[in-house]
Amino acid sequence: MESYLPVIWAAIIGLAVAMYVILDGFDLGIGILFPFAETDHERDQMMNSVAPFWDGNETWLVLGGAGMMVAFPLAYSIILPALYLPVIFMLLALIFRGVAFEFRWIGVTSKRHWSFAFVAGSTLAAFCQGLILGGLIQGIKVENGAFAGSAFDWATPFAILCGLALVAGYALLGATWLIMKTEGSVATRARIEAKLLLLVVLGFMAIVSIWTPFAFERIAVRWFSLPNILFFWWVPAATLLVAFAAWRWLETGHEVLPFLATIALFLLGYLGLLISNFPYLVPPSLTIWQTAAAPATHIFMLMGTLVMLPIILGYMIFVYWIFGGKLREGEGYH
Amino acid sequence: MELDPVFVARLQFAFTIIFHIIFPTFTIGLSAYIATLCVMWMRTGRERYRLLAQFWTKIFAVSFALGVVSGVVLSYQFGTNWSRFSVVVGNVIGPMIGYEVLVAFFLEATFLGVMLFGWNRVPPWLHTLSAIAVAIGTALSAFWILSANSWMQTPAGYEMRDGIAYPVDWLAVVFNPSFPYRLAHMVTAAYLTVSFVVLAVGARYVLAGRHLEHGRTMVRMAVGFAAIVAPLQLFIGDQHGLNTLAHQPLKIAAIEAHWDGDAPGELVLFAWPDEATESNRFAVTIPHGASLLLTHSWDGLFPGLKSVPPRDRPPVAPPFFAFRAMVGIGMIMILAGLTGVLLWWRSRLFEARWYLWPAQHAWWMGFVAVISGWIVTETGRQPWVAYGVLRTAEAASPLAANTVATTLVLFVLVYGVVFAIGLYYINRLIARGPQDPTLEPRRSGGAPTPSSAPGGHKILVETERRVPSEHVV
Numbered sequence: 070m071e072s073y074l075p076v077i078w079a080a081i082i083g084l085a086v087a088m089y090v091i092l093d094g095f096d097l098g099i100g101i102l103f104p105f106a107e108t109d110h111e112r113d114q115m116m117n118s119v120a121p122f123w124d125g126n127e128t129w130l131v132l133g134g135a136g137m138m139v140a141f142p143l144a145y146s147i148i149l150p151a152l153y154l155p156v157i158f159m160l161l162a163l164i165f166r167g168v169a170f171e172f173r174w175i176g177v178t179s180k181r182h183w184s185f186a187f188v189a190g191s192t193l194a195a196f197c198q199g200l201i202l203g204g205l206i207q208g209i210k211v212e213n214g215a216f217a218g219s220a221f222d223w224a225t226p227f228a229i230l231c232g233l234a235l236v237a238g239y240a241l242l243g244a245t246w247l248i249m250k251t252e253g254s255v256a257t258r259a260r261i262e263a264k265l266l267l268l269v270v271l272g273f274m275a276i277v278s279i280w281t282p283f284a285f286e287r288i289a290v291r292w293f294s295l296p297n298i299l300f301f302w303w304v305p306a307a308t309l310l311v312a313f314a315a316w317r318w319l320e321t322g323h324e325v326l327p328f329l330a331t332i333a334l335f336l337l338g339y340l341g342l343l344i345s346n347f348p349y350l351v352p353p354s355l356t357i358w359q360t361a362a363a364p365a366t367h368i369f370m371l372m373g374t375l376v377m378l379p380i381i382l383g384y385m386i387f388v389y390w391i392f393g394g395k396l397r398e399g400e401g402y403h
Numbered sequence: 404m405e406l407d408p409v410f411v412a413r414l415q416f417a418f419t420i421i422f423h424i425i426f427p428t429f430t431i432g433l434s435a436y437i438a439t440l441c442v443m444w445m446r447t448g449r450e451r452y453r454l455l456a457q458f459w460t461k462i463f464a465v466s467f468a469l470g471v472v473s474g475v476v477l478s479y480q481f482g483t484n485w486s487r488f489s490v491v492v493g494n495v496i497g498p499m500i501g502y503e504v505l506v507a508f509f510l511e512a513t514f515l516g517v518m519l520f521g522w523n524r525v526p527p528w529l530h531t532l533s534a535i536a537v538a539i540g541t542a543l544s545a546f547w548i549l550s551a552n553s554w555m556q557t558p559a560g561y562e563m564r565d566g567i568a569y570p571v572d573w574l575a576v577v578f579n580p581s582f583p584y585r586l587a588h589m590v591t592a593a594y595l596t597v598s599f600v601v602l603a604v605g606a607r608y609v610l611a612g613r614h615l616e617h618g619r620t621m622v623r624m625a626v627g628f629a630a631i632v633a634p635l636q637l638f639i640g641d642q643h644g645l646n647t648l649a650h651q652p653l654k655i656a657a658i659e660a661h662w663d664g665d666a667p668g669e670l671v672l673f674a675w676p677d678e679a680t681e682s683n684r685f686a687v688t689i690p691h692g693a694s695l696l697l698t699h700s701w702d703g704l705f706p707g708l709k710s711v712p713p714r715d716r717p718p719v720a721p722p723f724f725a726f727r728a729m730v731g732i733g734m735i736m737i738l739a740g741l742t743g744v745l746l747w748w749r750s751r752l753f754e755a756r757w758y759l760w761p762a763q764h765a766w767w768m769g770f771v772a773v774i775s776g777w778i779v780t781e782t783g784r785q786p787w788v789a790y791g792v793l794r795t796a797e798a799a800s801p802l803a804a805n806t807v808a809t810t811l812v813l814f815v816l817v818y819g820v821v822f823a824i825g826l827y828y829i830n831r832l833i834a835r836g837p838q839d840p841t842l843e844p845r846r847s848g849g850a851p852t853p854s855s856a857p858g859g860h861k862i863l864v865e866t867e868r869r870v871p872s873e874h875v876v
Contacts, residue, residue, distance in 0.1 A: 391525060
């Protein structure tokens, strides 16, 4: 039982991270696409389409952080100091993004400034999250169970590539969300943006898929050795298939399916990263078992999580349902 | 100058958490007030309660956003700046923070969406239910985070193996000795803080002759609440202090600037505690006062600071002065609550400008008292981060001092800008006052806007056009 607990916890935190990436992904994506809207009216419409949800969406990030501290305190205590600057900059960026939701409506004369804060905050947060991902994949220097590198170890071309990739990915999520939730000029433009972004995102996914096995031998072994390749070949194949479907649905004017296809694309990419790195939580040295909290801690927290997670998902779905359907032009909640 | 990384990390944590605590204090209290207003609206059907609920919900939204963004920072700072803390006590303290996220954060954040944007989308009962869900969420959040904090003050239910704390008895961990007192004291403080904000806003409207009906309702609700709860808080605080004496006697010694445990404690009204000479300068004292308060006997003895070597003592000045600020404000609150009720009883509450004028400027009192209280309890815990388990100096991350100093400067700049603007916007919302969006031109309470004026007419037309489209969906 005890050796399964870290696996269960890795799954729960993996779920929290996936929920965060998808849900706050489209919020942040809307911030990234903000500069391309033509009028203030369009920007209002874009922001209104996510205003009731962003708070709840960002909470998954807190669950990811807190869950990590509960379940894998050693990993938490190594990863965060190692990626100190990207983490802090992400948090600062999220501050501007978050308050912009409220301040932009109150500040009449300063609306432009808060629009800028929303764009800058969303884009920087997305970029920093990509840096964190890249920094983690490329590995962290650990000695005696503590971070032993320096403040800029994460700053590599690969991490920057991951940062740009995530900005594009979130923008794609945001664009397909807008296709689903809005109408008029916003939705029309989002459809054009989504097509462009789909190609960019596929490009980034291809580069990461080629780069990582060349740069990190453990990843090459994981994917291309026998019999692994027989189990994993369908992941890139499915990614291509989903991407093709997304493109078709964007062409044929579907409103909901492009968003769902983008989510599938994200999940497949995420699965690919899991395959590359499991069971390492602090690549290349520490596994989920080596960094796990005490079994008693895992069990105590698991009881609450098993009860609460379905309840949370239940009322979240309920609130999405309340604010379901299209946001009509000119309709706002403020 | 050589910077001490631990000192910079402490400074950063102190800064970010003092900034943060302002908003939960406000939103714990305000969500309960809004839920109360919603319930009263449902029960009486009076529009003024709905309008007040709508008005405070807007202010709630701004402060909640500030609370969320500054709170996310804290949940990561345990790792970024205090990684040794996470490793040593994470097994025990982690779940409390985990439970806070699961039972409280999601509840608050999700139903806040309904509370803010659901006025035209959900029926009143569901709206009221959402307001109650948010209020319960904020209180549950206080429950778990104060449990975690109290464990750091009075650790229980654990054992140490190889320098790492392991849980043994979860009930003892969660309900550790100081937790019930700290929870009662803090939640009461949040409600009291908000009652004085509501009083200040109400008094402001009454004095200005605007939104009179709403202003009066707010003043009455706040005064009635404060008159009962402010004295209650004195009692809770006293019990909390006695609990601290039992478990953290040195914190009490620092609060009382009590150096020599062999002599009865004097109640020090004012002094300059001097750590170098281990004595108080310029002291104004009541002999035997502290003994009487803390041990309920004339010659009662309690440990002094000199009972341990200097390296095991908390700093004296911060708990000493902050405690006096907190208690001073508490006394003023009691006086203000009782005076208000007396005036209300004599039907003079809204004529007494001498009472309303200071009241309208008293909104900050609760916040300063809460921050002071936290300074007392957190500096009084030093030199430990988890009392008797882990020293603060041994809890920090392996980071260079200048890295932490750089981010500290950034936090100060960003929080300074965001906080100042947030305060400015909240003030602007208050200045605008409660107003019904569907009845825009007829400003409730205040002087009616001439509806014949072109502006007024235009608003009416726009409103009429907007209302149906909102009901369609």
